[in-house]
Amino acid sequence: MKVNGIPYRSIWLDPDGRTVRIIDQTRLPHDFPVVGLRTMQEAATAIRDMWVRGAPLIGATAAYGIALQMVEDASDGALDHACAVLHATRPTAINLRWALDDMRAVLAPLPPGERRAAAFARAAAICDEDVEINRRIGEHGVALIEAIAARKPGPVNILTHCNAGWLATVDWGTATSPIYQAVERGIEVHVWVDETRPRNQGAHLTSWEMASHGIPHHLIVDNAGGHLMQHGQVDLCIVGTDRTTARGDVCNKIGTYLKALAAHDNGVPFYVALPSPTIDWRVQDGVAEIPIEERSAEEVTQVWGRDAQGQVRQVRIAPEATPGANPAFDVTPARLVTGLITERGIAPASAEGLAAMFPEHAARAAE
Numbered sequence: 001m002k003v004n005g006i007p008y009r010s011i012w013l014d015p016d017g018r019t020v021r022i023i024d025q026t027r028l029p030h031d032f033p034v035v036g037l038r039t040m041q042e043a044a045t046a047i048r049d050m051w052v053r054g055a056p057l058i059g060a061t062a063a064y065g066i067a068l069q070m071v072e073d074a075s076d077g078a079l080d081h082a083c084a085v086l087h088a089t090r091p092t093a094i095n096l097r098w099a100l101d102d103m104r105a106v107l108a109p110l111p112p113g114e115r116r117a118a119a120f121a122r123a124a125a126i127c128d129e130d131v132e133i134n135r136r137i138g139e140h141g142v143a144l145i146e147a148i149a150a151r152k153p154g155p156v157n158i159l160t161h162c163n164a165g166w167l168a169t170v171d172w173g174t175a176t177s178p179i180y181q182a183v184e185r186g187i188e189v190h191v192w193v194d195e196t197r198p199r200n201q202g203a204h205l206t207s208w209e210m211a212s213h214g215i216p217h218h219l220i221v222d223n224a225g226g227h228l229m230q231h232g233q234v235d236l237c238i239v240g241t242d243r244t245t246a247r248g249d250v251c252n253k254i255g256t257y258l259k260a261l262a263a264h265d266n267g268v269p270f271y272v273a274l275p276s277p278t279i280d281w282r283v284q285d286g287v288a289e290i291p292i293e294e295r296s297a298e299e300v301t302q303v304w305g306r307d308a309q310g311q312v313r314q315v316r317i318a319p320e321a322t323p324g325a326n327p328a329f330d331v332t333p334a335r336l337v338t339g340l341i342t343e344r345g346i347a348p349a350s351a352e353g354l355a356a357m358f359p360e361h362a363a364r365a366a367e
């Protein structure tokens, strides 16, 4: 997407052919720092410490992390070690495992001397594929917004949770792609942006995306969505996902499940933007089988912000003696999901719906 008229992706290879450029998202919205990753360990740190985040972008960064390893040591042992280190960074987004498996499948058969070039080529291809997948998700999702716009005056009010924007992917975003494409088509939209405690990806990132693209929006506390739905102020919910099971259970940022319950109770359509690499065909029951990342209590007991002097600081909001609990994701059962917006079209949130949309994947999973 464009930032101040300049086209950006959230990750790219520097012209030097060995430095991977990312935007350090922990500094948004106050700064827009582009930083360079030059080693596998730096890529692992960027994922673990959430300089980059979002399932597709985590996968893309891991792919480039493998490529950076191949610059330094392209041996079988180094490849295995890099996959293990990168896989251990964050447990929930399935794109991480998918990307590492993809890179290993390409590189393992090659002699070490050919692995560096092949790794950077495959990482770049993974990025290009993500951009095209998300563009198509937008094309399919915009029809939902158009249909609502056709039957009501004023803007289509869309609620989203966390950041499933272009910053969470290589470009376009998943949940935001239909929104961006609706705006490109001249459809009037307004976005309710859940702040998304505790790391406030909505406040820091989605608000920044909406503001930088001139899209009308309001930042709301996570607990306001149900009230807005009760009062007819939400026409549609679109969220992202970090892992969706073969039967359509959706793992996403903590709080998504509660939003889905409120939407179900108020008859508000609840859609999930789902790129196919985010489907885990190996699991059915999301609540029972998806590992939920437990992040530090400090993320709950403290918050980041910019003070009156312009200094970005972390301040404590709870007593020193108060411990925190910080599950970073939850699982929305398929029964609460109106539909899954994939790059091939909108699928029912069911095993049958996903198998019909992706028969080759379902068949491979059944083998």
Ligand SMILES: CSC[C@H]1O[C@H](OP(=O)(O)O)[C@H](O)[C@@H]1O
Pocket (backbone or CB within 6 Å): 053, 054, 055, 056, 161, 162, 163, 164, 165, 168, 169, 173, 174, 175, 201, 239, 240, 241, 242, 252, 253, 254, 328
């Ligand atoms: C398009 S994936 C976006 C997804 O990732 C976010 O999690 P995190 O910021 O912790 O990586 C959140 O669950 C978003 O919906």
